[in-house]
Amino acid sequence: MVVRVAQRAGESSAARVVVAGDDPSIVAACKAHGVEAILTRQDHPSGTDRLAEACEQLGLDGDDIVVNVQGDEPLIDPALIDAVASTLATHAEAAMSTAAHEIDSIGDFMNPNVVKAVLDTQGNAMYFSRAPIPWWxxxxxxxxPPAVLPTPAPLRHIGIYGYRAGFVRKFPSLPPAPVEATEALEQLRALWHGHRIAVHVSHVAPGPGIDTPEDLARVRAVFAAAPPA
Incomplete structure (x- = not known):
């Protein structure tokens, strides 16, 4: 699955696609398919910590933009990767970027597993929450629960992040924020410490990630119906 994700990322405009894995078997599988991969420590408490180590191993400059794509997103849209990178590049004041998509159902709006985002007029995140925000x-x-969604539609956060390499090295050393623990949302640490997160609002629904065996079965069916070139 990680190889599939890397192949999709390779269809973006990224200058380089590297898999950061914590197991030699992941690195070996990637290299067998021509995908660049590096081995990282196994004791990282979060993916951001792993990314920070990867930036160090790769010797990236502080201003280099890195997009972190989760290894369980084999149907990720390469255009979304480009958009997240471009959003950070055009928001010089931001340390991070991410993406969001309009919510179109009350069920998703009320679902705590669907993270909501509220933006300011510059397209920067004001807050992320599992609660239904903005509350109408x-x-x-x-x-x-409201009978209909408010206008403009609330936004669903998409779990893809862009970072400046210098900031991602700094992020693990920032003290965790109380609100981060309450919401179980790591990105709130950046906001808590005054760093801006620029948000790309996508008009295309994100592809499904894989969190359950049922998700895996659905994605396998997609590949079986239309195998990638």
């Missing part, structure tokens, strides 16, 4: 006071009665 006038569209809800006594705290009940």
């Amino acid at each position: 006071r006038d569209g809800s009665a006594n705290g009940a």
